Amino acid sequence: MSDFTLRATNVHKTFAGPKGTSVAAVNDMSLEIASGEFVALGGPSGCGKSTILLIAGGLLRPDQGEVEIMGTRPYEIDAARRASIRAKHIGFVFQQFHLVPYLDALDNVLAPTLARALPGAEDKAKALLEKFGLTDRRHHVPSSLSVGEQQRVALARALLLEPQLLLADEPTGNLDPENADSILDHLAGFAKEGGTVLMVTHDKRAAGRASRSIRMEKGSIAESVS
Amino acid sequence: MNLRRLIGREILHRKLSFGLAVATIATSVAGLVAVVALLGAHDLRTSKMLTRMNEETSAMEAKFTKEMKAYEDDVRKTMKGLGFNIFIFPEGQELSEVYAEGFASKTMPESYAATLAESNIVTVNHLLPSLTRKLKWPERERTVILIGIRGEVPIAHRDPKKPLIDPVRKGRIVLGHELHRSLDLKEGNATVFMGREFIVDKCHPERGTKDDITVWMHLGECQELLGEEGRINAIKALECNCATIDRLGEIRREIAGILPGTKVIETESKALARAEARNKAKKHSQSSIASKKAEAIKLQADRTQLRFEDKEKYTALLTVVILGAMAWVSFLSFANSRDRQAEIGILRAMGISTGSILGALMGRAFLVGLFGAGLTLLFAFLLSETLKATLHEFDLRSLRGDIPLVLLSVPVLSCAASWLPALQAANRDPxxxxxxx
Incomplete structure (x- = not known):
């Protein structure tokens, strides 16, 4: 077993641009994140932050380079097994929350069990909702929840299957400072309990809550501050 | 959480989209039910028409047969009186005397009739020996024609035929109209004739012929009264079978071979016209029946053709409806997948397999088909009683045997229509x- 939860080596990813051009979103980037680390990934828009997050999540195959998640190279196995690795080891949190609009908070939290069965899932989901202060909101659909509540539901969903790696893309981007702090507290708590967090953020204050802060420019790491 | 719950929640959330898809399926299933019902109604209606027509034809045939039977009987009896018949007179009888008097003065043995009957004669059917005399009814002072008859002599080599003339029983007499009217005699009255008492057996209606002054009695009694035991003066042969134009010549030749010297004359041939009329009537009736039968056969053929054409039309229409419905369901499924793009993306990101996503989308499509078909069938059955009159008594409930097939095939079609959009959505790169x- 690797010491690193996530290791990306010389990763390169290019997207097709207008008129046949190509845009290098990630350019020969290497990154290693150990268990218990809370890493913030910052940088200007279009610097490749979200792209590296998707690559790290086994969702976007890099053009070049190697990626290893919990000792497994996701892009060297088939899509079904890659999906299984995501279900087993990775949790996602997005700026837009991406909650399923017709499921209430509890069912949204339980949605990952569609991928992987978890004994006592409902009790665990209820416990997570309680932990995030959403007990009385668990039967509300996303449209009747505040943005802060929605993000907490999304975070609870990401944590239900007890992943080793939590990938968060601008998790506080739509939140007021109070709700943002709450989410950051939970992310930090998750890392403190041994989990690994890779968070993309523009917010310097959010980045300040991480144990390591990486600044990207033009698809590469410009600065890494612990 | 499971797929059933996910599908159920999604349907409840997007009621309009689901309802539209269900309505589309329901419409096409209604089209299917309508086609089956219309064809069923058509079958029922034409079947009733055919049954009625067959019944009419059978009734017409039965009526015709009965009428023809009665008519034939009538004609046979008429022929007896009118003549497509012959008389056989004794040897040496002057025919001029017969024509003048109406009967022969000479006699011949009664056994001639038996001889004729026991021969292989083929040109005559009914043999009636008789003894006729014109005389004065002494007790009544009336000139009468006395005819002794004994009924038909059965022809040995033929099957017995229905007798044309009823014999007069012994001790009975039958009177012509003028006699019973003027003598005020009625059936059952007793009267004395030539010293012997007889009971009036029958009184004939007026015929305007010599029959009106005729007394019929049993041949044996007549012979006794006239002192002519075992003698007759004529054998009447009825319903001659000759098909040739020279029928009389043929009959004469045959009878001469059996009873040499006897004289044969043919009575008037008005019956021929009657027989022709009968044949024409028979032909006309047969032609009517044949025409009715042909009409029934044509109706049957028209029915088959019409059903075939209707089925083709309906099938074409139904195909358009089903294809349209499938296209619309496909479009709705595509729209649904687009609406759920973000949801599908995040579910895929969470590690939910393409198969599960496809299962959720296809499960929804299956339910669309199931609800659409189920609702239509439910309404069809609920309205079956009301629609019966419109559908010529065709009962939609008679389709209940097809329910499992419809409830299975329609959801499968709905899934088929949704397959491509669902597959595309499930495989989209998260x-x-x-x-x-």
Missing amino acids: ATILRNE
Whole structure:
């Protein structure tokens, strides 16, 4: 077993641009994140932050380079097994929350069990909702929840299957400072309990809550501050 | 959480989209039910028409047969009186005397009739020996024609035929109209004739012929009264079978071979015209029946053709309806998948397999088909009683045997229509979705 939860080596990813051009979103980037680390990934828009997050999540195959998640190279196995690795080891949190609009908070939290069965899932989901202060909101659909509540539901969903790696893309981007702090507290708590967090953020204050802060420019790491 | 719950929640959330798809399926299933019902109604209606027509034809045939039988009987009896018949007179009888008097003065043995009957004669059917005399009824002072008859002599080599003339029983007499009217005699009255008492057996209606002054009695009694035991003066042969133009010549030749010297004359041939009329009537009736039968056969053929044409039309229409419905369901499924793009992206990101996503989308499509078909069938059955009159008594409930097939095939078709959009949605790259979202 690797010491690193996530290791990306010389990763390169290019997207097709207008008129046949190509845009290098990630350019020969290497990154290693150990268990218990809370890493913030910052940088200007279009610097490749979200792209590296998707690559790290086994969702976007890099053009070049190697990626290893919990000792497994996701892009060297088939899509079904890659999906299984995501279900087993990775949790996602997005700026837009991406909650399923017709499921209430509890069912949204339980949605990952569609991928992987978890004994006592409902009790665990209820416990997570309680932990995030959403007990009385668990039967509300996303449209009747505040943005802060929605993000907490999304975070609870990401944590239900007890992943080793939590990938968060601008998790506080739509939140007021109070709700943002709450989410950051939970992310930090998750890392403190041994989990690994890779968070993309523009917010310097959010980045300040991480144990390591990486600044990207033009698809590469410009600065890494612990 | 499971797929059933996910599908159920999604349907409840997007009621309009689901309802539209269900309505589409329901419409096409209604089209299917309508086609089956219309064809069933057509079958029922034409079947009733055919049954009625067959019944009419059978009734017409039965009526015709009965009428023809009665008519034939009538004609046979008429022929006896009118003549497509012959008389056989004794040897040496002057025919001029017969024509003048109406009967022969000479006699011949009664056994001639038996001889004729026991021969292989083929040209005559009914043999009636008789003894006729014109005389004065002494007790009544009336000139009468006395005819002794004994009924028909059965022809040995033929099957017995229905007798044309009823014999007069012994001790009975039958009177012509003028006699019973003027003598005030009625059936059952007793009267004395030539010293012997007889009971009036029958009184004939007026015929305007010599029959009106005729007394019929049993041949044996007549012979006794006239002192002519075992003698007759004529044998009447009825319903001659000759098909040739020279029928009389043929009959004469045959009888001469059996009873040499006897004289044969043919009575008037008005019956021929009657027989022709009968044949024409028979032909006309047969032609009517044949025409009715042909009409029934044509109706049957028209029915088959019409059903075939109707089925083709309906099938074409139904195909358009089903294809249209499938296209619309496909479009709705595509729209649904688009609406759920972000959801599908995040579910895929969470590690939910393409198969599960496809299962959720196809499960919804299956339910669309099931609800659409089920609702239509439910309404069809609920309205079956009301629609019966419109459908010529065709009962929609008679389709209940097809329910399992419809409830299975329609959801399968709905799934088929949704397959491509669902497959496309389930296979969409989650990274692309999430980046674009």
